[in-house]
Structure formats: C-alpha cells, structure tokens
Amino acid sequence: MIEITDLHKSYQMGSNSLHVLKGINFKVSQGELVSIMGSSGSGKSTFLNILGMLDEADQGSYTLDGVQIKNLNEKIAARYRNKFLGFIFQSFNLITYKNAIDNVGLPLYYQGLKRKERNERAMHYLEKVGLADWATHLPNELSGGQKQRVAIARALASDPKVLLADEPTGALDTKTSYEVMELIQGINDEGKTILIVTHEPDIAQMTKRIVNLKDGLIIDDRRVEQVRAKSYV
Incomplete structure (x- = not known):
C-alpha cells in the first residue's frame, strides 16, 4: 500500500541546511x-507531511497504492489527498460554524x-462512530471525544485507502x-490501513507495529502484540 525508498528531506535555515x-x-x-514514534526533532512530523502529500521529499521515492507520488502541483496533490487519504488531527480541525453532518x-x-x-453518506459514518443523534450539533456543543469521532467520520467519508492520524x-x-x-x-479490523503518530507508549501498544524515528532515521521497526483498547474502556 505504501512503499518509501531512501527518502531524504532538508530545509534551508538561513545560510545553513x-x-x-x-x-x-x-x-x-x-x-x-x-x-510512528519519536521525540521532538526526530523527523516524524516531516515524515507525516510527506506521507500526506503536504510536502515533498528532496530525494527518494514514495509510492501509494501503486501510484508514484512526485512532482505534484497543488491541484493534483489536493486531488490525490482527497482520493487516497483521510486525516485525523490532534486539534480535530472541525469548521466551527458547520454542524457535524x-x-x-x-x-x-x-x-x-x-448535497x-x-x-446520506455523512449520516452513515456518523452512525458508524455512534453520533447519529448529534448530526445537527455544532462543534462547540460537543465534547472532545465527540469532536474526534466527528473528525474520524469525516476522514472515513471519502473511503480513503489510508488514514493518517496525527496525535x-x-x-x-x-x-x-x-x-x-x-x-x-x-x-482497522474492517481492513482499513491506518498510520498513527503518537508520543504515548500505551497508545502505540494498541497498534500492531511500532516504528521509532530518531535524528531522521528509523532506528526500530517491530511488530507487537496488540493491546485491545476495550480492555481499558
């Protein structure tokens, strides 16, 4: 689904790179x-931005569902993001003046x-995340957990190939x-591919594979025995 080879990214900082x-x-x-885990400065945010087609690598290749992701103008990048990817953000990124649906x-x-x-499709996904009764509510009428469920429903609505979740x-x-x-x-149990950036070890243990970044390199990539969240809820 995702294949990345020899990916490099640099930023110009004044006269330094x-x-x-x-x-x-x-x-x-x-x-x-x-x-995906890593301390501040490990490169995980840059890596997620490249996976999300919000930035582009200087060197190396990125293939998503058989499509080479390179040299995209903003219009094509936006179309690919809408087709391939669903995004879930720490701050929810809901539009405050629009209701959940x-x-x-x-x-x-x-x-x-x-419309x-x-x-109809939005309602289907709100039902899926248990918020059908809140469809006409604005974000400021929802709890943090409800806002994130709306954000997850939004990420699923276009039936993306991959969900990218940033904290x-x-x-x-x-x-x-x-x-x-x-x-x-x-x-995920239904077959959706999901990548989660997190700094919380307990959240990482609820995935099936943990990748650790340090100083711009993957230093550890291992499959783990998944802890089911239900055991904690």
Missing part, C-alpha cells in the same frame, strides 16, 4: 495499523457529490483516548 530525513525506507501493507460531508463536497448524497488522542483524557482507540481498532 537542516537535514531532517536521512534515508527512510518504509513499507506498509494493506490493513496494517502502525504507530456538514463537517463529515466536506470531503464529499470537494468530490462534487450533490443529498453527501448527507489523535493528544488532546483527550485517558478514558476518552482509549474509547477513540477502540473505534480506530474497529475500523
């Missing part, structure tokens, strides 16, 4: 649930679906974090 990614090799198969339907608006079909539990208390991870595990 900062070499952030120093030759990443990484593969993810269909249906995996992978956590409209937030979930937003990716479908950009795909050109008519009736958008609402999806970072703004939540422990109990709500485990409820969100139970939902993510259930989505």
